[in-house]
Amino acid sequence: MFCLLKIAYDNTFHGFQVQPGFRTVQGEMLRALRPLGIAKIYVSSRTDSHVRSVATVVEMECHDVLKVCRIVDSIEGIIVLGYATSESFFKLRSGFVKTYWYISPCRTDQGALSSAIEQFLRGKMNNFSKDSEKNVILEGISYINDSSFTLLVFSGRAFSWSFVRIAGETIIRRALGEIEDGEWNEMLLGKRKSRYRGRAENLILVNSAGNIEFSKYHSRKIGKIREAILPELAWASLLDASVLKFMDRIGSLL
Secondary structure (H helix, E strand, O other): EEEEEEEEOOOEEEEOOOOOOOOHHHHHHHHHHHHOOOOOEEEOOOOOOOOEEEEEEEEOOOOOOOHHHHHHHHHOOOEEEEEEEOOOOHHHHHHHHEEEEEOOOOOOOOOHHHHHHHHHOOOHHHHHOOOEEEEEEEEEEEEEEEOOEEEEEEEEEOHHHHHHHHHHHHHHHOOOOOOOOHHHHHHOOOOOOOOOOOOHEEEEEEEEEOOOOOEEEEOOOOOHHHHHHHHHHHHHHHHHHHHHHHHHHHHHHO
């Protein structure tokens, strides 16, 4: 039997994937679940060091999904939001649509931002990945442009966290007028790499959605994880009504 868990985690991890010598989400889960004979964990979407997630789906072979939930939920910095079982392996990477938010604590001109997004989507988006050979499949990029921040929403089936950071920061810089036409056009044509990399604290994995119905798991740590994830997203000097409303949107997902 295969178990699927929807989890959230804070930014105290050195990314999701196992890395020797570092505390990662996958590494901590494998360590805790080793007594159950679980040696492999698959994930719908990965994150980089210090990137938080509101909803990631993980999959593994197991015999007792509720026991797995209790063990994973006991790991510091991780909570379980829901669980499901399947008789066959579910291809998470291709079967789930993932949504990332890239947030910048600055206001951009709405017309310039809209234009930059439209031009970006017509360009060679693969060029904005660390590995330009990997295909990028986006459903689209939407945005919220407010007086104190700009939020870009990336949704799709095939792209990486690094792509969102690079693309998000580059689009915003273009909207701010910091990238001239010549450089911008060369990037869109795949002739030049972006010089912007974005910041980990500006990125959050918001959702992983697929054709699976999850049963809700009532974690006792829900309040603690909210406290860990939400405050860092509201820059101390930007606590106006719009930011608080935006934060409530994240809180409603937990």
